[in-house]
Amino acid sequence: ESQRKLQSVRERFRRRADQSLLLWLYECWFAGAHVDVWLDSSEAQQLGCLSQDVAIDRGLGRRTGRHSLWMRLVGSVRAAYTAEELLLRRDSWSTRLEGVQYLTELSMADILFGNTQNSRCLDDLDRACCTWDTWQALRRSAPPLYAKALSSIAWNRNLKVLKLKAFIWDYGVKPSSLHQDSSSYVETQPREQAACGDDPCAICHEELGRSACELECGHEFHRECIRTWLLEHSSTCPICRDYAVLPAATPARNNSQPHKARPWKRSGI
Numbered sequence: 524e525s526q527r528k529l530q531s532v533r534e535r536f537r538r539r540a541d542q543s544l545l546l547w548l549y550e551c552w553f554a555g556a557h558v559d560v561w562l563d564s565s566e567a568q569q570l571g572c573l574s575q576d577v578a579i580d581r582g583l584g585r586r587t588g589r590h591s592l593w594m595r596l597v598g599s600v601r602a603a604y605t606a607e608e609l610l611l612r613r614d615s616w617s618t619r620l621e622g623v624q625y626l627t628e629l630s631m632a633d634i635l636f637g638n639t640q641n642s643r644c645l646d647d648l649d650r651a652c653c654t655w656d657t658w659q660a661l662r663r664s665a666p667p668l669y670a671k672a673l674s675s676i677a678w679n680r681n682l683k684v685l686k687l688k689a690f691i692w693d694y695g696v697k698p699s700s701l702h703q704d705s706s707s708y709v710e711t712q713p714r715e716q717a718a719c720g721d722d723p724c725a726i727c728h729e730e731l732g733r734s735a736c737e738l739e740c741g742h743e744f745h746r747e748c749i750r751t752w753l754l755e756h757s758s759t760c761p762i763c764r765d766y767a768v769l770p771a772a773t774p775a776r777n778n779s780q781p782h783k784a785r786p787w788k789r790s791g792i
Contacts, residue, residue: 529569532560532592535755538575544609545631546624547574548596552648554756557593564588567595578603597635597645606636613664620723622661622669622691623762629657630684640680649764653682661687669694689763692725692742724748725761740765 535554538547562570568584574596582599600609610632616622630651634641637654644651653661658678665673672694676682722731726748736746742762744752752761759766 525566529566532562532570533573536560536592537573540575543611543624543628544574544576544579544600544604545628548600548635549627549631549648551596552593553761556596557591557646560592561589562592562595567592574599576603601635606632609635612660615664615666617666618723619669619692619694620725620728622665623688623725625664626653626657626661626684626688626691629660633657649683649685651684652680653678653684653687654680657684658682685764692762726752738765738767740767 536551536556538544542550564584564587566584567586570580570583572580573583574580579596579599582602583595585602586595586598610628613621613625616625630641630653631648633639633654633656634644634648634651639654641651641654655678662670662673669691672690722743723729724731724735724745725742726744729745731743731745734745734747735743736749737743738749738760740760740763742760744761753767
């Protein structure tokens with residue numbers, strides 16, 4: 524039983540070779556490492572190359588007693604690295620996927636190592652606010668289209684990172700229609716009309732093409748990607764965290780119109 528449990532943990536939380544440690548940590552939290560995976564020291568020592576980083580993997584079993592996988596990951600990462608060693612500062616990013624990923628990395632570094640209000644968000648990363656340093660780093664590295672859009676937002680200490688990520692992902696080609704009031708910019712900025720052939724799926728990062736499935740919140744993914752995500756990882760949209768479930772079966776379609784998933788309930792973010 525214990526070995527089956529550990530194998531399940533390895534399959535759910537093993538870091539991909541091309542994935543930064545900060546993005547991997549965020550995905551581990553989002554996949555439930557803080558709520559449904561609890562390990563004692565002996566079990567943690569048997570996880571093997573979970574992070575693909577020797578220092579972190581060796582540190583997972585150091586804490587005695589029974590702890591969530593999330594707290595073991597956090598403790599091991601903090602013991603092995605500093606924020607400066609983990610965070611690769613970007614001079615620029617060019618796609619919305621890169622922008623969301625960079626914002627996630629900036630936020631994670633602040634939560635783990637910063638002396639800000641975000642240090643209290645360790646159990647709920649999506650409560651984190653965009654600090655002034657994070658805001659400046661994001662704006663300086665943004666391409667012209669996004670830099671212009673971001674310049675219309677008045678930063679404040681309560682600006683949520685989650686909403687800013689959704690804004691970057693959803694932003695269309697009409698920055699002039701942005702509302703000037705940052706407290707309501709997420710609701711007033713334009714939604715993209717349809718997935719273009721080269722738009723990426725936010726789960727697998729491959730082009731959407733004709734196999735797109737649109738959730739009630741308007742975000743689109745590959746049908747199989749979002750089905751697997753909702754069944755195995757979380758019942759919320761990977762981008763905006765609105766709740767959604769897919770129908771029991773995805774019907775075959777003969778056209779390029781995206782499949783529409785039915786809503787479950789709204790998250791109220």
